Amino acid sequence: MKVIYNGGPDVKGFKDAFSVLIPEMLExxxxxxxxxxxxMSCLGTAKYARTHTDRCINVGIAEADMIGIAAGLAAAGFNPICHSFGPFASRRCFDQVFMSAAYAKNDMTIIGTDPGVTAAMNGGTHMPFxxxxxxxxxxxxxxIDAADTAQLADIFPKLVKRPGVKYIRTNRKANDLVYAEGSEFELGKGVVLREGKDVTIVAAGYLVGKALGAAEKLAEKGIEATVIDMFTIKPIDEALLTECAKKTGCVVTAENHNRFGGLFSAVSEALSLNCPVPVGYVAVEDxxxxxxxxxxxxxxxxLTIDHIVQVAEATIAKK
Incomplete structure (x- = not known):
C-alpha cells in the first residue's frame, strides 16, 4: 500500500472504475x-449489459424487487451484485435486505452510489446520511466506504467473495487521490496513513483526503495527527483504534454521513469499551x-478540511 495524496482529485472517478471492474469480474x-x-448508465455498465443480458438484469425502478430477485438467485447458487443510488440501495429496500438476504443467509453485494453530499444536484431525496x-x-x-478508485480496485473483488450481506458506498465521480494503483488492503483492517502523537483522526470515504489535508494544516500549528482510513466501518478495527487512542489520548472521526449510527457511533462504541478518551466528530448533524x-x-x-482542524483542536483541549 502506497499513499500518494497531494490534495488533488483521483485520476478517475468511481463510475469509470466500476465500468471496467464489474465486466471483468463477470467474465x-x-x-x-x-x-x-x-x-446502469450511471455506473458505466450499460454498454456491457446490452450484450450480456444473461449476466446483467435491469429490474427497473424497483429496488425492493431487485433485492428479492437477488436473494432468489443467491439461493440458486449465484453470487449477485446489486446497484442503485445510496438511499434506494438502503432505506427503500431495507426490509428485503434484512429478511430475504441477511436473515435467509443469501449472500449478496450491494453498491450504493453518491452517498451523502456527493449526491449534489440530485438533492435531499437522493442524499443518504x-x-x-x-x-x-x-x-x-x-x-465499506471506499476512499478512492485504487482502493476500490483491490477491495471490491475481495468484498464480493466475502459471505453475508455486503454494502459498499462510493461517489460516482472522483474523491481526492489517496493511494497508488496496485495498493492492497485487508477487509476489516484500518490503514494508518500518517502518524502523530497529539490526536487520531479516523476518516472514511469522501473524508479521507480531507483528513490528510487537515493533518497537514495541524502540523503547521505544531500539532501532529495520526490519520486512519477506516474504510471498513463494520466490522471495525477495534485493535487499531485502541492502539492509536492510547498513543494520542483523543480521537476525531470524519464521515460523509449523519453523526447517528455511522463512523462516529462505531468508533465511540469501540473506544467506550476498550479505551475511553475524548472523541470529537465531523459529520452531518440531525x-x-x-x-x-x-x-x-x-x-x-x-465536512471540510477546516472543520476537521477546528474539531481536532477542540478535542485535544479536552484531554
Missing part, C-alpha cells in the same frame, strides 16, 4: 450476476440533505 466468474435498478447506520444494524453485515454543488454542501454541513 472471470460465471457465478456472478449483476442487477441494477435502472441506473443514514445508509451506514441502516446496514450496521443488520447482523453479520459488512459495511438534518436532511439539500440541493447544491458538492463543495457548497460540504461547507454547509461542516
Amino acid at each position: 472471470a466468474d460465471p457465478n456472478l450476476i449483476y442487477l441494477d435498478a435502472d441506473l 443514514e445508509d451506514v447506520a441502516l446496514y450496521r444494524a443488520i447482523p453479520g453485515a459488512t459495511v 438534518e436532511f440533505g439539500e440541493v447544491g454543488p458538492v463543495d457548497y454542501l460540504a461547507e454547509r454541513f461542516g
